[in-house]
Amino acid sequence: MGKRQSPGAYHLAVSTAFIALTSLIAFWLRKIVNRFLPENTLPKILLMELIAAGELCACCFELIIVADNFGVGMYAVFLFLLTIWWSLNWGDASACPYTHLEEVVEGKLNVVIAGAKIFAEMAGGLLIFKYIQYLWQLELSSTHKGRAFEKCSADLQVPAVLGAVIEGIATCLCRLASRAIGEVGPKYAAAYDSFVGTSLVVA
Structure with missing residues (x-):
């Protein structure tokens, strides 16, 4: 049996392309929401949280592939660049429930609104799961082989x-x-x- 080759530039390029595709889809979804929904309305706020959470979860799923196959150093580079991208593109959305709980404690946010935001973020994370399964099921790279339906560890x-x-x-x-x-x-x-x-x- 031949020795299994370590993932190379092609495999990293596939992961990079998946992350870029996800970020681009989220970018245009935000553009659409900004165009058709008025500022500071609850539906817009919740949709922005849903999109941000979906983007975060999808990118982090792919970052698992990067970390497993290319090491923590490469993972850190990707995460650093993504965090900058998110801070520049998410606006007031956070995709993180703790920020809303923090605002409730500070008296800046109503408990009901905070709960709605957290629910939207959970929905974004759940909805993106099938999207990631579909991309991994394509198995364009050996690093995705068998990962779409693999038991989580x-x-x-x-x-x-x-x-x-x-x-x-x-x-x-x-x-x-x-x-x-x-x-x-x-x-x-x-x-x-x-x-x-x-x-x-x-x-």
Whole structure:
């Protein structure tokens, strides 16, 4: 039996193309929503959250392929660039429930609206699952072979409760850093914020 070749440039190009396709679809969906729905209306806000969450989940699914086959370093580069892209294109959408809970605690957001936003984000994540399955089912790259219907496995190397604590602390640190950068308002805030977020995820 011949030795299995490591994934090369072609396989990385396929993953890059899938991420680019997802980002482009989300970009044009936002354009359509912006064109046909009035500003600051609930339907528009919820649709923007749904699109952002779908884009986030789809890209992160593909980032799993990148990390598994090309290492954490390449994964970090992709995540850093994507985080900058998201910060420049999502507007007020966050795709993250904790931001809405944070606003509720601060008295900036109604609990009902926060719940609606979180529901929209969950819907975006669920809807995108079939899209990813379809792309992976094409098996344009050997890195996607058998992945479309493969049983999910976790990278968690610690007990679930400890993992939740670690995730909570990392999220808290990320938010504190993001808020500090936002208040100072440096010229390259998006890049600084992306660097902090990527570093915490990789760590």
